[in-house]
Amino acid sequence: MALLRNASTKCLKDLDASSAAAAANKLKGATIDYTYGPTPLVGADGTFANGAAAAQSDSSTNTIYLNLNYGWLNPTNVTFNTASGGSYTANWVAAVGAYVGDPSLTVTQYYELILIHETGHLLGVPQETTNAYDTAIFNDCIKGH
């Protein structure tokens, strides 16, 4: 919450937020819904195959949904199902760190990334289709802030 209250101009632009107070109040007023959703399934090629979501938001109800089976409870040790019927565990924080361009992403920063990311969607940011949105949030709202 403190990150949003003290958000930089660039961070607020990433989130389509009119002000730091608007961004912080959006998250403060949101309902966080924890669910045991689908476990992510990884194909033989390493891509995600079952459309499982780690987190989602519904701006009509101002709700953020967090999937407890997808890295919320213990994100450095996440179990993935594989297409061959097995499973394996991975340091999901490290994978997301690589995705946003900083392999040293911490667990706290990972949680911040998810919540700020979904707050942006509640504020009106459309679905992202590349890593640009998360990279911008990490650099403008989290890293060094």
Place this chain on the structure above:
Amino acid sequence: VLTVCEALRDIGLYAGRDVVIVGVSNWAFEGSFMHEKCEPDDRIAILGHRWLSAIELGRADPQASATESFPVDESVLREKLTHVRDYNSAERRGGQPQGSEVQGQLRLSLSGVWVAAYGRLESPSKLKEPVPPTASNSRNTPGNGYGANGSVPARLRVIESRSIPPRDP
């Protein structure tokens, strides 16, 4: 076999049909999405409105996945991908997709993965675009598409997908 742009330009024709779509796939917290830049603003006109040129990748009924096999040879998929501008530049660059992590034998691929996905394309018959907040109206009204704020106009219920990595130059 369609590109993302071809599928979205004629979404009324292809919705409800089994198709193969080729393009680049990216992971997001909300799921996986195929994307292609169809027009300079990264949007595409559908029924008079500007939509993200993207397709959500969902999961087909497990029974369909178990009984249907991929209907097209790799040579056909690669030929189709030559019509996608970014694939040609990716082939010239070569190398691995970004954002991947080696975990034993399995490499997680989060970003920039070239795939061919086979499944049933779906889209609401009457697409309603999201209305983001403005200076005069602070309300954020989601659309009835897919992904965050219902902003993605179509979803593919994937029966099977395969990677088509660019060949090294």
